[in-house]
Amino acid sequence: xxxxxxxxxxxxxxxxxxxxxxxxxxxxxxxxxxxxxxxxxxxxxxxxxxxxxxxxxxxxxxxxxxxxxxxxxxxxxxxxxxxxxxxxxxxxxxxxxxxxxxxxxxxxxxxxxxxxxxxxxxxxxxxxxxxxxxxxxxxxxxxxxxxxxxxxxxxxxxx
Amino acid sequence: xxxxxxxxxxxxxxxxxxxxxxxxxxxxxxxxxxxxxxxxxxxxxxxxxxxxxxxxxxxxxxxxxxxxxxxxxxxxxxxxxxxxxxxxxxxxxxxxxxxxxxxxxxxxxxxxxxxxxxxxxxxxxxxxxxxxxxxxxxxxxxxxxxxxxxxxxxxxxxxxxxxxxxxxxxxxxxxxxxxxxxxxxxxxxxxxxxxxxxxxxxxxxxxxxxxxxxxxxxxxxxxxxxxxxxxxxxxxxxxxxxxxxxxxxxxxxxxxxxxxxxxxxxxxxxxxxxxxxxxxxxxxxxxxxxxxxxxxxxxxxxxxxxxxxxxxxxxxxxxxxxxxxxxxxxxxxxxxxxxxxxxxxxxxxxxxxxxxxxxxxxxxxxxxxxxxxxxxxxxxxxxxxxxxxxxxxxxxxxxxxxxxxxxxxxxxxxxxxxxxxxxxxxxxxxxxxxxxxxxxxxxxxxxxxxxxxxxxxxxxxxxxxxxxxxxxxxxxxxxxxxxxxxxxxxxxxxxxxxxxxxxxxxxxxxxxxxxxxxxxxxxxxxxxxxxxxxxxxxxxxxxxxxxxxxxxxxxxxxxxxxxxxxxxxxxxxxxxxxxxxxxxxxxxxxxxxxxxxxxxxxxxxxxxxxxxxxxxxxxxxxxxxxxxxxxxxxxxxxxxxxxxxxxxxxxxxxxxxxxxxxxxxxxxxxxxxxxxxxxxxxxxxxxxxxxxxxxxxxxxxxxxxxxxxxxxxxxxxxxxxxxxxxxxxxxxxxxxxxxxxxxxxxxx
Numbered sequence: 001x002x003x004x005x006x007x008x009x010x011x012x013x014x015x016x017x018x019x020x021x022x023x024x025x026x027x028x029x030x031x032x033x034x035x036x037x038x039x040x041x042x043x044x045x046x047x048x049x050x051x052x053x054x055x056x057x058x059x060x061x062x063x064x065x066x067x068x069x070x071x072x073x074x075x076x077x078x079x080x081x082x083x084x085x086x087x088x089x090x091x092x093x094x095x096x097x098x099x100x101x102x103x104x105x106x107x108x109x110x111x112x113x114x115x116x117x118x119x120x121x122x123x124x125x126x127x128x129x130x131x132x133x134x135x136x137x138x139x140x141x142x143x144x145x146x147x148x149x150x151x152x153x154x155x156x157x158x159x
Numbered sequence: 160x161x162x163x164x165x166x167x168x169x170x171x172x173x174x175x176x177x178x179x180x181x182x183x184x185x186x187x188x189x190x191x192x193x194x195x196x197x198x199x200x201x202x203x204x205x206x207x208x209x210x211x212x213x214x215x216x217x218x219x220x221x222x223x224x225x226x227x228x229x230x231x232x233x234x235x236x237x238x239x240x241x242x243x244x245x246x247x248x249x250x251x252x253x254x255x256x257x258x259x260x261x262x263x264x265x266x267x268x269x270x271x272x273x274x275x276x277x278x279x280x281x282x283x284x285x286x287x288x289x290x291x292x293x294x295x296x297x298x299x300x301x302x303x304x305x306x307x308x309x310x311x312x313x314x315x316x317x318x319x320x321x322x323x324x325x326x327x328x329x330x331x332x333x334x335x336x337x338x339x340x341x342x343x344x345x346x347x348x349x350x351x352x353x354x355x356x357x358x359x360x361x362x363x364x365x366x367x368x369x370x371x372x373x374x375x376x377x378x379x380x381x382x383x384x385x386x387x388x389x390x391x392x393x394x395x396x397x398x399x400x401x402x403x404x405x406x407x408x409x410x411x412x413x414x415x416x417x418x419x420x421x422x423x424x425x426x427x428x429x430x431x432x433x434x435x436x437x438x439x440x441x442x443x444x445x446x447x448x449x450x451x452x453x454x455x456x457x458x459x460x461x462x463x464x465x466x467x468x469x470x471x472x473x474x475x476x477x478x479x480x481x482x483x484x485x486x487x488x489x490x491x492x493x494x495x496x497x498x499x500x501x502x503x504x505x506x507x508x509x510x511x512x513x514x515x516x517x518x519x520x521x522x523x524x525x526x527x528x529x530x531x532x533x534x535x536x537x538x539x540x541x542x543x544x545x546x547x548x549x550x551x552x553x554x555x556x557x558x559x560x561x562x563x564x565x566x567x568x569x570x571x572x573x574x575x576x577x578x579x580x581x582x583x584x585x586x587x588x589x590x591x592x593x594x595x596x597x598x599x600x601x602x603x604x605x606x607x608x609x610x611x612x613x614x615x616x617x618x619x620x621x622x623x624x625x626x627x628x629x630x631x632x633x634x635x636x637x638x639x640x641x642x643x644x645x646x647x648x649x650x651x652x653x654x655x656x657x658x659x660x661x662x663x664x665x666x667x668x669x670x671x672x673x674x675x676x677x678x679x680x681x682x683x684x685x686x687x688x689x690x691x692x693x694x695x696x697x698x699x700x701x702x703x704x705x706x707x708x709x710x711x712x713x714x715x716x717x718x719x720x721x722x723x724x725x726x727x728x729x730x731x732x733x734x735x736x737x738x739x740x741x742x743x744x745x746x747x748x749x750x751x752x753x754x755x756x757x758x759x760x761x762x763x764x765x766x767x768x769x770x771x772x773x774x775x776x777x778x779x780x781x782x783x784x785x786x787x788x789x790x791x792x793x794x795x796x797x798x799x800x801x802x803x804x805x806x807x808x809x810x811x812x813x814x815x816x817x818x819x820x821x822x823x824x825x826x827x828x829x830x831x832x833x834x835x836x837x838x839x840x841x842x843x844x845x846x847x848x849x850x851x852x853x854x855x856x857x858x859x860x861x862x863x864x865x866x867x868x869x870x871x872x873x874x875x876x877x878x879x880x881x882x883x884x885x886x887x888x889x890x891x892x893x894x895x896x897x898x899x900x901x902x903x904x905x906x907x
Contacts, residue, residue, distance in 0.1 A: 143844060
């Protein structure tokens with residue numbers, strides 16, 4: 001058995017202490033150790049974006065980050081978006097715009113969109129398309145995803 | 160409740176799970192005591208397996224199983240939807256890069272990875288064929304053992320089957336102008352974002368199998384046969400696939416994983432990597448020679464089409480793809496003389512399988528492009544030549560087959576309007592327009608059960624797979640409409656062969672029509688029971704009771720379903736149950752074993768701009784119009800059409816497998832194999848539907864979901880050709896290819 005390292009992370013607001021082998025990725029740990037399977041496994045080379053999560057406010061492909069590198073970090077996954085059982089406005093907008101078809105890429109899209117809006121509350125269509133260019137959707141729901149981000153931004157203005 | 164929910168776009172049923180991450184795909188499931196499996200493959204395509212030494216792998220802590228062909232019942236079981244030619248694991252010889260020679264299973268993924276790397280395989284690389292030219296060479300090595308096709312005159316060649324079809328007399332036909340060219344279509348892969356995944360677990364005296372499969376009932380039959388079990392002992396769970404596009408229709412490694420689970424006596428889980436998925440499924444590449452005969456007035460005289468599809472090492476469903484896809488190759492036109500000869504050609508490459516469009520996009524690219532050449536040759540507008548020859552409603556454009564089931568000129572005219580056909584173009588731009596037609600399902604069998612529970616809520620059992628097309632939502636809408644329940648009072652149960660009645664398959668854009676009609680029939684059966692109930696309760700003649708959209712009409716008043724159901728069921732409560740069965744039997748006299756239930760018809764029009772310095776193609780405007788009969792859920796229809804359009808841009812502009820000299824895919828994986836991203840979209844994507852409620856499905860619907868992909872390549876190719884004034888007859892239209900075409904024009 002490979003040696004393990006103890007890491008402490010905050011995942012969706014909860015502090016977690018874990019023993020992880022040095023070669024396990026953050027995605028491995030989220031899915032296999034914490035059973036948070038919202039982040040998806042697809043390309044494992046940082047090209048598809050299905051495993052996107054937010055680490056200390058920045059989106060990362062969790063397949064490219066070693067779990068030990070996340071030691072001390074605050075991590076948000078798709079499971080952390082809804083609060084007290086009610087959907088986050090972005091999730092609501094994805095639903096209303098029909099952005100989720102098969103749904104497999106959607107957790108990653110949501111996290112990328114979430115981080116985009118945090119840094120740029122009123123993005124243009126071009127900014128959204130560039131910001132989400134690392135998240136592949138083979139169903140081709142790109143227009144609906146963009147519409148959902150725009151709707152969320154507009155909603156934010158109204159509130 | 161009498162308001163209609165048909166034709167509206169409620170939030171997707173199952174949508175909450177998709178946006179919260181709680182949707183459980185196969186790879187998200189966790190079984191206690193599960194072993195993690197890995198495949199062992201070789202670093203070349205075709206090789207003779209000399210020996211396999213598993214001792215080092217088995218010596219690793221946590222490794223529980225290394226299984227090869229030698230560990231399996233002899234002869235090793237074979238399976239396949241058309242021809243049972245595929246062994247559950249390579250026997251004696253690998254036939255393509257990625258063909259597994261062993262499977263390992265261990266307590267952890269790490270141990271399985273390490274073990275797979277330690278399985279020592281001694282092998283000898285053998286001559287192999289990766290292209291049509293090599294496979295068709297009389298001296299080529301045979302891909303398939305001729306013994307698998309006894310009595311077949313083609314068994315000693317790499318041609319698996321020939322599909323000739325036609326009418327009239329092409330050789331005798333005389334046309335003013337004949338245009339002949341050859342076109343190629345690349346080998347591309349589905350790239351569903353969810354890689355294929357399988358779990359198998361011994362289940363008492365049977366087995367349970369979880370798979371990303373589109374056809375759970377078909378898989379159940381395959382597993383039962385391979386394991387020698389009755390169907391009732393094989394339970395297949397098929398959670399909603401994370402994208403299918405045809406690639407998940409048929410069994411791949413499920414039989415192997417099932418055998419491993421039985422041997423290990425424990426659950427075994429195999430989640431493919433994206434690279435392994437590339438090595439498991441792809442679309443057939445194709446070379447098409449087209450001779451089009453046309454008169455000066457624009458009348459098509461003949462189409463003479465020869466299409467060679469390069470399929471893989473095992474038949475899978477590929478030969479059906481070739482036969483069915485090439486069958487309407489002459490297009491939605493009335494052509495008096497047609498000759499089509501399509502061939503499925505075996506090669507030492509990944510077995511090709513169904514992929515959205517099912518063999519049709521390949522021939523469409525060629526035949527529609529050649530029609531543009533014909534128009535150019537006689538000096539006729541490209542839209543005009545299409546409208547001049549298009550089949551009108553009721554025309555037997557394919558003799559003795561389903562006549563044209565729509566007024567398709569409406570669709571074409573609308574697409575032309577939306578692209579601004581005929582209006583002046585800025586320099587560097589071009590327009591193209593193309594028509595696509597695809598035969599719908601030729602056979603089908605869809606059972607369903609609907610239960611109206613005592614409180615008026617509804618459970619629908621339907622064996623369709625909802626892989627994103629939204630079948631679950633449509634079935635819920637039908638049940639809500641017919642039985643008066645609010646949509647969120649309807650549950651749709653799918654993906655469990657032990658509790659959901661049999662459905663043949665989820666393919667050919669069939670589910671709204673076939674399963675939709677089945678669910679409608681089940682609901683109407685419940686309505687009949689409600690009529691009887693109301694007549695009894697209110698002492699009126701049953702003939703005077705009507706049920707419509709959840710309202711029970713008595714001669715003197717209207718009641719809601721629940722007002723009849725509750726007193727009707729009485730003190731014990733209970734429920735009403737209805738069954739649906741839609742059967743489309745095979746017709747052995749038909750070349751496709753059955754006339755299609757409907758046609759998918761689409762017109763795509765493109766305006767494109769070409770960067771003369773780089774060859775880069777920008778799609779300025781992409782118009783896609785489909786005849787869908789009636790959109791039961793317009794948003795889902797739109798997202799399916801737009802998704803198909805974008806997917807079509809993939810094989811048109813960027814996607815293709817590249818092989819090396821030993822048959823390895825050089826661009827294996829997401830870094831080197833590019834699919835459209837949010838940065839590759841048309842600057843303007845417009846999708847519309849033509850709806851005349853003239854389809855065979857519920858409320859006049861037709862099947863859709865593939866149509867908008869069929870003719871993308873031809874429409875884009877035509878636009879690029881107009882922009883650069885050079886034809887390119889090979890896909891994809893990469894910047895390099897377009898740039899080279901421009902350079903050649905300059906030099907010439």
